[in-house]
Amino acid sequence: MHLFVLLPLLLLIVLQWMLPELMLTFSAAFPLLIYAMLGLTGLLAGLMRQWNWLYTLSLLASHYWVVQSALQQPLTNADTAAIAIVLPLAFTAVMLLLQLQNKPQLPTPRGISLLLLTVLVPIAILLLPLAGVLANAGLPAAFLQPVSTTLLFSWGQLWWMAVVAACWLGLLNFYAAGSQRWGQFGAWLAIMVFYLAIQQPHMSGWMTLAACFALLFSLASQMLQLAYIDELTQLPQRRALLSHLSRLGRRSALVMLDVDHFKKFNDTWGHDVGDQVLKLLGSVLGSERGVKAYRYGGEEFTLVFSHNNKDNLAEKLEQVRAAVADYPLVIRQQTRPKDSSEGKQQRGKDAGSKTVHITISLGCAIRQSGESTTALLKRADEALYSAKKAGRNQVAFAR
Ligand SMILES: Nc1nc2c(ncn2[C@@H]2O[C@H](COP(=O)(O)OP(=O)(O)OP(=O)(O)O)[C@@H](O)[C@H]2O)c(=O)[nH]1
Known part of the structure; x- marks a missing residue:
C-alpha cells in the first residue's frame, strides 16, 4: 500500500479547514504557483529520466487551465454546470487510460500522441455543446440533483466517483501496483475532491497542488525503490x-x-x-x-x-x-511442442x-x-x- 500519496491531499484539506486566512494568503500566488509546481515536478521527473510522469502532469496542467477558463462562473449557468459534469468524466477517462496502458516512450510518435491527447481532451470539452447534449440525454433528475443545498455536486457524480475509487483501489492492491500508479490515483482523487467542493474558493488550485505533490511523493518513492531495491528478488540491495x-x-x-x-x-x-x-x-x-x-x-x-x-x-x-x-x-x-496437436497430447501429462x-x-x-x-x-x-x-x-x- 502506498497510501502516503494521499498525505498532501489530507494535509491541504486540514489546513484549509483550520487556517483559512493563511491559505488565502498563499492562494494569491495562484495560478502562477500551480504552473510553476507542475513545471518543476516535470523538470525533476525529466532529470531522473522518468519521462512517464509528464503524461499525468500535462493532463493536470491542461485540466487546471480549462477549470480556470470555464468553471469560474456560478453553476446556475447551464454551460458551466454541463462542463462541471463532463470534465471530471473526461479527466477520469484519460487517467484510467494512463493507468491501464503501458506508457510508450516519449520521443516516439506513440508517446507524443499520448501527450497530445492528455493536453487536448480537457480543452476539447470546452468546444463541445455540452449543455444541449445533456439536456437532450434524458438523464434521470435524481442523477443530476445536488446532494444538498451546501454541497453542489450531484448524486450521480457522487456515485460514479465512489465506484471508480473503490474499483481503482481494489485493482491497485490486487496487482500490488508500483509508486507511479499510486501517485496517479492520489492525483485523481485530489481532483475529484475539487469537484466535490467546487464552491470553495481556490479549491481547483489547492487540489491541483495536492495532485502535484502526490506525484512528487510517488516519484521520490520510485527513485528510492530504484536505488535501494533489487529488481529481480525485490529484496533491498x-x-x-x-x-x-x-x-x-x-x-x-x-x-x-x-x-x-x-x-x-x-x-x-x-x-x-x-x-x-x-x-x-x-x-x-x-x-x-x-x-x-x-x-x-x-x-x-x-x-x-x-x-x-x-x-x-x-x-x-x-x-x-x-x-x-x-x-x-x-x-x-525446455523444448516446446512443434504444433498445437502435439501440445494437446502433452497437455495434462507431466x-x-x-x-x-x-x-x-x-x-x-x-x-x-x-x-x-x-x-x-x-x-x-x-x-x-x-x-x-x-x-x-x-x-x-x-x-
Ligand atoms: N541466473 C543468474 N546467475 C547469476 C546471477 N548473478 C550471478 N550468477 C551466477 O552465479 C554463478 C556463481 O558462480 P561461482 O561464484 O563460481 O559459485 P558457485 O558455482 O555457486 O560455486 P560455490 O559457490 O563454490 O558453490 C556464476 O555462474 C554467475 O554467472 C544472476 O543474477 N542470475
Whole structure:
C-alpha cells in the first residue's frame, strides 16, 4: 500500500479547514504557483529520466487551465454546470487510460500522441455543446440533483466517483501496483475532491497542488525503490545493507549465504531458470521473521539479526537452510511442442517437467565488542568459505 500519496491531499484539506486566512494568503500566488509546481515536478521527473510522469502532469496542467477558463462562473449557468459534469468524466477517462496502458516512450510518435491527447481532451470539452447534449440525454433528475443545498455536486457524480475509487483501489492492491500508479490515483482523487467542493474558493488550485505533490511523493518513492531495491528478488540491495550496517547495534549478527554450485545450475538449466531460483530464494529469505534479508550481489545474500544469541541463531539458520533445501523447484520442459496437436497430447501429462532442489551455505559472524562492520562482514564471508569447504549445504559460525 502506498497510501502516503494521499498525505498532501489530507494535509491541504486540514489546513484549509483550520487556517483559512493563511491559505488565502498563499492562494494569491495562484495560478502562477500551480504552473510553476507542475513545471518543476516535470523538470525533476525529466532529470531522473522518468519521462512517464509528464503524461499525468500535462493532463493536470491542461485540466487546471480549462477549470480556470470555464468553471469560474456560478453553476446556475447551464454551460458551466454541463462542463462541471463532463470534465471530471473526461479527466477520469484519460487517467484510467494512463493507468491501464503501458506508457510508450516519449520521443516516439506513440508517446507524443499520448501527450497530445492528455493536453487536448480537457480543452476539447470546452468546444463541445455540452449543455444541449445533456439536456437532450434524458438523464434521470435524481442523477443530476445536488446532494444538498451546501454541497453542489450531484448524486450521480457522487456515485460514479465512489465506484471508480473503490474499483481503482481494489485493482491497485490486487496487482500490488508500483509508486507511479499510486501517485496517479492520489492525483485523481485530489481532483475529484475539487469537484466535490467546487464552491470553495481556490479549491481547483489547492487540489491541483495536492495532485502535484502526490506525484512528487510517488516519484521520490520510485527513485528510492530504484536505488535501494533489487529488481529481480525485490529484496533491498547492497546500498541498503551498507546503510543498515552504519546503524547496526552492538548486539547483532551477520550472515552471508550463497547458492551452492550455482554456476553448474545455470549451465544445466539456463540463466532464466537461475534467475527464477534467485527470485524464489529472495521471497523465502524476505518472508523470514525476525531477520532482515538483503541481496548482496550475484547469488550472495546477507541476513542481519538484531540479537546475538548463538543458540537462537543456529536454530533459525538451520531452519532457513532446511527450508531452501526441501523446497521442490519444478523446472518445465525446455523444448516446446512443434504444433498445437502435439501440445494437446502433452497437455495434462507431466511433459518432461522435473523437480530439482538447490542448497545454500551460510556463514554467520556474531558482532564482537568494538568490531567495525567491515571486519564483521569479512568474518561472515570467511565463515561462508568454511561452510563451502566443509561440504556446502550447512551453517558455519565465525570464530
Ligand atoms: N541466473 C543468474 N546467475 C547469476 C546471477 N548473478 C550471478 N550468477 C551466477 O552465479 C554463478 C556463481 O558462480 P561461482 O561464484 O563460481 O559459485 P558457485 O558455482 O555457486 O560455486 P560455490 O559457490 O563454490 O558453490 C556464476 O555462474 C554467475 O554467472 C544472476 O543474477 N542470475
